[in-house]
Amino acid sequence: MGKGKLMKYELDVSNRLKNLMQLAAPITVADIEASIKRFVLNNREVETYADSTGYDLIYDGERYPPKAIFGLALSSILDEQIHSYHFTGGLGSECFKVLTRLNFEIVSKVGRPIKELGLTPESKFPKETRKTKRPMIIGDIPGIREGHYFKDRKEMMPSSFHRVWTSGIDGNGKQGTAAIVLSGGYSDDADYGDEIVYTGAGGNKEGKQVGDQTWLQPGNAGLLTSMDQGLAVRVIRGHQHKSPYSPKSGYSYAGLYRVVDAWQEVGNEGFRICRYRLVYSDENPDRIPSDNTNLEYLKKTNERRAGSILRLVRDTKISKSIKKLYAHQCQVCGTAIRTKNGFYSEGAHIKPLGRPHDGDDSVDNLLCLCPNHHVMFDKGMFSVDDDFTFLGDAEGRLIVHPNHHINLENFKYHRSSHGYD
Numbered sequence: 001m002g003k004g005k006l007m008k009y010e011l012d013v014s015n016r017l018k019n020l021m022q023l024a025a026p027i028t029v030a031d032i033e034a035s036i037k038r039f040v041l042n043n044r045e046v047e048t049y050a051d052s053t054g055y056d057l058i059y060d061g062e063r064y065p066p067k068a069i070f071g072l073a074l075s076s077i078l079d080e081q082i083h084s085y086h087f088t089g090g091l092g093s094e095c096f097k098v099l100t101r102l103n104f105e106i107v108s109k110v111g112r113p114i115k116e117l118g119l120t121p122e123s124k125f126p127k128e129t130r131k132t133k134r135p136m137i138i139g140d141i142p143g144i145r146e147g148h149y150f151k152d153r154k155e156m157m158p159s160s161f162h163r164v165w166t167s168g169i170d171g172n173g174k175q176g177t178a179a180i181v182l183s184g185g186y187s188d189d190a191d192y193g194d195e196i197v198y199t200g201a202g203g204n205k206e207g208k209q210v211g212d213q214t215w216l217q218p219g220n221a222g223l224l225t226s227m228d229q230g231l232a233v234r235v236i237r238g239h240q241h242k243s244p245y246s247p248k249s250g251y252s253y254a255g256l257y258r259v260v261d262a263w264q265e266v267g268n269e270g271f272r273i274c275r276y277r278l279v280y281s282d283e284n285p286d287r288i289p290s291d292n293t294n295l296e297y298l299k300k301t302n303e304r305r306a307g308s309i310l311r312l313v314r315d316t317k318i319s320k321s322i323k324k325l326y327a328h329q330c331q332v333c334g335t336a337i338r339t340k341n342g343f344y345s346e347g348a349h350i351k352p353l354g355r356p357h358d359g360d361d362s363v364d365n366l367l368c369l370c371p372n373h374h375v376m377f378d379k380g381m382f383s384v385d386d387d388f389t390f391l392g393d394a395e396g397r398l399i400v401h402p403n404h405h406i407n408l409e410n411f412k413y414h415r416s417s418h419g420y421d
């Protein structure tokens with residue numbers, strides 16, 4: 001998205017185009033017609049533009065969303081992708097002025113032409129009706145770099161940087177999470193710079209936990225989706241968040257992070273909370289790591305990355321020994337997967353490595369699993385009781401070799417992390 005390319009335009013603090021009328025001056029009738037054709041060819045979809053809510057552009061008896069059509073034309077003449085959040089639409093907007101100047105007809109959704117509505121632009125329209133739902137944008141937003149300072153939450157709205165005032169998480173289970181704000185609302189949050197342990201949403205009143213959190217809460221579900229799909233999440237630190245990395249006032253953009261782990265635990269205030277581990281994505285090559293200890297940690301986490309899928313598959317001496325012990329047979333289903341160069345299995349840590357879990361990389365914390373059961377186990381779809389019987393989405397008992405001594409505390413930790421205890 002517009003990375004490293006010289007912009008032909010300037011954006012203001014709200015990420016809106018400066019001098020829009022000037023930029024749009026070269027747009028001709030033919031440009032608009034070409035945009036309409038492109039729009040139709042594109043199945044009437046343009047990235048970041050929602051369908052029109054209040055008005056339609058009429059062309060050849062058909063209705064089109066004026067803002068998207070104008071945006072396509074502007075993108076074409078500037079040879080840059082101009083997004084919906086770069087300018088406003090609606091009555092009295094510069095976008096509408098350009099279209100009507102070119103003699104295109106714009107009508108309200110109820111069918112009356114603008115001229116007949118007899119309204120002075122904007123004045124008779126309550127603010128709510130002019131508002132359109134801002135699109136969710138995953139990843140970087142052009143013009144807003146790491147370290148960007150926001151005076152307040154309101155400043156994050158026009159660019160869709162973080163679209164909800166009242167919640168720390170801008171996300172949902174369907175689309176994932178675009179951004180989170182750390183604002184000191186949860187006493188359980190922990191910030192190590194390049195690694196953040198974040199508490200989910202829900203059950204919180206004025207900074208105090210008064211009830212349990214669930215994975216069904218939209219923001220919490222959104223972070224799970226981001227983890228499953230390897231989507232980058234924008235992290236924003238607020239001045240209220242107690243961390244050496246927080247700004248003294250306002251909010252600062254900490255960069256893109258990835259969600260690498262999710263679990264439940266009982267928080268400081270005695271309620272069940274959803275927790276996530278986020279690690280810095282390394283998307284900014286110029287970035288100075290937060291401090292030396294984190295630098296070392298970062299190296300460790302780097303080793304675990306495999307493309308956009310962030311599941312940890314370690315092959316240490318210890319995991320090799322456990323795979324050998326079981327001859328690559330999954331301890332859940334007994335399958336050993338045959339590949340071109342021998343059998344394949346994965347060493348699965350019962351209590352995860354890394355903060356805040358700090359599980360041991362040792363045989364008593366490892367299982368030999370097939371990839372499917374590894375994923376299911378890491379995501380807590382099943383767990384194991386002290387007598388090795390399965391809980392959740394697995395039936396029967398764990399296969400345990402007589403020489404494999406598992407520390408039962410680790411299963412206990414896994415059970416409580418995933419709601420089995």
Ligand SMILES: [Zn+2]
Nearest residue numbers: 330333370373
């Ligand atoms: Zn299996």
